[in-house]
Amino acid sequence: MINTTPEKSQIAVDINHVTKRYGTFTALQHMSLSIADNEFFTLLGPSGCGKTTLLRMIAGFEDVTEGEIYLFGDEIENLPPNKRPVNTVFQNYALFPHMSVTDNVAFGLEMLGRSKAEARTRAGEMLELVQLSQFANRKPSQLSGGQQQRVALARALAPQPKVLLLDEPLSALDLKLRQAMRYELKSLQRETGITFIFVTHDQEEALTMSDRIAVMSNGELQQLGAARDIYEAPHNVFVANFIGETNLLDVTVKHITGGRATCDLGGDYALSCDAIDGVSAGAQVHLSVRPERLYLSETATDAEGLEGRVRDNIFIGTDIQTIVALNNGPEIIVRTSNSDRGSSRIFEPGNAVHVNMEAGAARLLVD
Amino acid sequence: MTKRTHDIRRYPGFLPMTILCLTLLYAPLIVVTIYSFNSSNSITNWEGLSLRWYVDVFTGPEAEKFKRAAWNSFTIALIAATTATTIATLAATGMIRAGQFKLRTLSFGLISLPLMVPEIVTAVATLIFFNSIGFVRGYTTILLAHIAFCIPFAYMPISARMQGVEDTYEQAALDLYASKRQAFTKILLPLMMPGIISGFLLAFIISLDDFIITNFVKGAGVETLPTAIFGAVKQGIKPNIMAISTMLLAVSIIMVTISYFISKSDNKT
Ligand SMILES: Nc1ncnc2c1ncn2[C@@H]1O[C@H](COP(=O)(O)OP(=O)(O)OP(=O)(O)O)[C@@H](O)[C@H]1O
Numbered sequence: 001m002i003n004t005t006p007e008k009s010q011i012a013v014d015i016n017h018v019t020k021r022y023g024t025f026t027a028l029q030h031m032s033l034s035i036a037d038n039e040f041f042t043l044l045g046p047s048g049c050g051k052t053t054l055l056r057m058i059a060g061f062e063d064v065t066e067g068e069i070y071l072f073g074d075e076i077e078n079l080p081p082n083k084r085p086v087n088t089v090f091q092n093y094a095l096f097p098h099m100s101v102t103d104n105v106a107f108g109l110e111m112l113g114r115s116k117a118e119a120r121t122r123a124g125e126m127l128e129l130v131q132l133s134q135f136a137n138r139k140p141s142q143l144s145g146g147q148q149q150r151v152a153l154a155r156a157l158a159p160q161p162k163v164l165l166l167d168e169p170l171s172a173l174d175l176k177l178r179q180a181m182r183y184e185l186k187s188l189q190r191e192t193g194i195t196f197i198f199v200t201h202d203q204e205e206a207l208t209m210s211d212r213i214a215v216m217s218n219g220e221l222q223q224l225g226a227a228r229d230i231y232e233a234p235h236n237v238f239v240a241n242f243i244g245e246t247n248l249l250d251v252t253v254k255h256i257t258g259g260r261a262t263c264d265l266g267g268d269y270a271l272s273c274d275a276i277d278g279v280s281a282g283a284q285v286h287l288s289v290r291p292e293r294l295y296l297s298e299t300a301t302d303a304e305g306l307e308g309r310v311r312d313n314i315f316i317g318t319d320i321q322t323i324v325a326l327n328n329g330p331e332i333i334v335r336t337s338n339s340d341r342g343s344s345r346i347f348e349p350g351n352a353v354h355v356n357m358e359a360g361a362a363r364l365l366v367d
Numbered sequence: 368m369t370k371r372t373h374d375i376r377r378y379p380g381f382l383p384m385t386i387l388c389l390t391l392l393y394a395p396l397i398v399v400t401i402y403s404f405n406s407s408n409s410i411t412n413w414e415g416l417s418l419r420w421y422v423d424v425f426t427g428p429e430a431e432k433f434k435r436a437a438w439n440s441f442t443i444a445l446i447a448a449t450t451a452t453t454i455a456t457l458a459a460t461g462m463i464r465a466g467q468f469k470l471r472t473l474s475f476g477l478i479s480l481p482l483m484v485p486e487i488v489t490a491v492a493t494l495i496f497f498n499s500i501g502f503v504r505g506y507t508t509i510l511l512a513h514i515a516f517c518i519p520f521a522y523m524p525i526s527a528r529m530q531g532v533e534d535t536y537e538q539a540a541l542d543l544y545a546s547k548r549q550a551f552t553k554i555l556l557p558l559m560m561p562g563i564i565s566g567f568l569l570a571f572i573i574s575l576d577d578f579i580i581t582n583f584v585k586g587a588g589v590e591t592l593p594t595a596i597f598g599a600v601k602q603g604i605k606p607n608i609m610a611i612s613t614m615l616l617a618v619s620i621i622m623v624t625i626s627y628f629i630s631k632s633d634n635k636t
């Protein structure tokens with residue numbers, strides 16, 4: 001398990017209060033984060049939140065407006081891209097169309113001044129690693145999208161960079177291939193021990209691959225942490241909504257006693273959850289409850305006593321989502337795993353049900 | 368088969384129109400080509416197949432004049448096209464890769480404007496320019512004028528090609544430790560090569576073919592093929608002119624063919 005803040009000595013990339021402005025438009029705002037050596041680090045956020053901008057600043061293609069970026073302790077502001085021990089897998093791969101696959105992969109080493117023979121031997125090894133040896137003499141245009149993607153990966157890994165930047169490398173692939181490549185990328189990172197900084201707007205991709213995730217929105221860091229922490233303990237409404245699915249309920253805090261807050265959900269419902277700093281009685285806040293931490297029953301089994309009627313069932317492969325309209329209250333989504341179906345009854349639309357909550361499922365969030 | 372109903376070949380008058388256009392375009396060329404192989408002294412009476420006039424071009428009384436003119440034409444075209452292509456390549460690199468600079472639109476306009484200026488105006492202006500700076504008219508003045516007016520012709524295909532080359536290729540090269548110069552020579556230049564070759568061939572043909580400007584800026588005694596042909600025609604059309612024209616035509620066809628195959632082989636990669 002990797003600590004939330006890595007030790008100083010093992011920091012690969014340190015981003016220190018970085019701001020990026022294009023004219024009057026601020027693309028990144030006071031971004032600060034440290035990426036550990038050997039880490040699979042993911043920048044996750046919706047389109048336009050500044051992920052590519054941050055990556056391009058690390059690679060050296062964009063100037064930093066304010067703040068500093070350190071690479072293994074050294075300030076890199078004045079290093080041009082070709083002097084940084086960082087390689088990039090571009091979003092559209094940018095394979096050189098006039099060169100063979102081998103020449104593409106050998107390019108970086110040749111530019112570093114290695115002999116042609118050495119560069120080609122190493123290119124051959126890299127192509128073996130990504131299982132493309134049989135295509136070594138083809139031109140990039142004669143490869144499928146997935147194969148091109150792996151050539152781009154081999155090309156960026158061949159000079160053994162200290163940090164590899166990947167800008168949405170899987171977004172052009174179909175679902176099956178994308179899922180297969182997730183595991184390949186992850187194991188490649190483990191084998192090579194290179195720090196990966198991976199950009200994606202796909203939360204599932206981020207959750208399955210990363211050691212740590214930085215969730216971004218509108219050029220600002222929203223939350224930084226391990227996949228599990230971010231999923232289970234989102235810091236704010238944006239993160240709770242963006243990562244996975246959640247029930248976001250508008251509530252009013254009734255009272256706080258002994259570190260527990262009791263919240264009014266309308267109707268006669270009161271939900272209790274852990275209190276957080278800066279929230280006192282009377283505050284308008286939100287509760288986030290993951291649908292898989294709720295379950296349905298005929299009779300009440302917990303103290304909250306949420307009751308309602310089933311509106312609809314939606315089959316989504318491994319799970320069934322049941323939408324329940326609470327009596328005198330909002331709608332709430334409950335997710336039941338298909339494997340549990342034998343033990344728990346399926347409620348048909350119109351049935352009266354009780355909605356029960358696992359302990360600690362409700363999290364209090366402010367805007 | 369809805370496609371059939373919109374087939375342009377079924378429009379009334381399509382066939383006669385096509386034949387008319389093709390005739391207007393090619394009949395004169397075909398006539399000149401055929402009659403260049405005539406054995407007669409006359410340019411209109413066919414007497415039989417012969418290479419007589421081709422031999423005449425190379426060995427006849429006017430051979431020396433034509434050879435010198437051809438040599439001038441080819442060396443001028445070669446040097447002018449090479450120089451203009453180099454300048455146009457650098458200009459295109461600067462214009463397209465330097466990002467948004469203030470006078471970019473104006474610069475682009477200035478480079479392409481000469482294509483729209485009537486050639487006679489350019490010719491007069493060039494002549495006045497050379498006179499006012501005291502240049503003696505001759506081979507050098509023709510060459511300089513050709514370099515100048517070939518630049519926009521070379522620039523067009525090169526910049527069109529370059530606009531299609533995304534700058535991520537150069538960024539990828541820089542990212543892989545190439546210097547700026549290496550990124551240019553190893554990545555950008557090869558990717559632009561089809562455009563550069565088209566630009567060169569276009570400039571070469573334009574220079575080879577130019578009459579108006581050349582006629583103004585050439586000195587006495589220095590001739591290129593077009594001015595030499597014009598001079599000979601003034602004394603009456605002899606069949607050897609048709610032989611020269613046919614050879615020029617062949618050179619053009621060869622160059623266009625090369626250009627075509629280069630652009631085709633580029634599509635394959
Ligand atoms: N050269 C530029 N000039 C002005 N604005 C820019 C420039 N490059 C990016 N931006 C703006 O900066 C913001 C962040 O862009 P960026 O490309 O980093 O987004 P992103 O998170 O990578 O999005 P996506 O997931 O769509 O790739 C966007 O609003 C974009 O419009």
Ligand SMILES: [Mg+2]
Pocket residue numbers: 051052053167
């Ligand atoms: Mg992006």
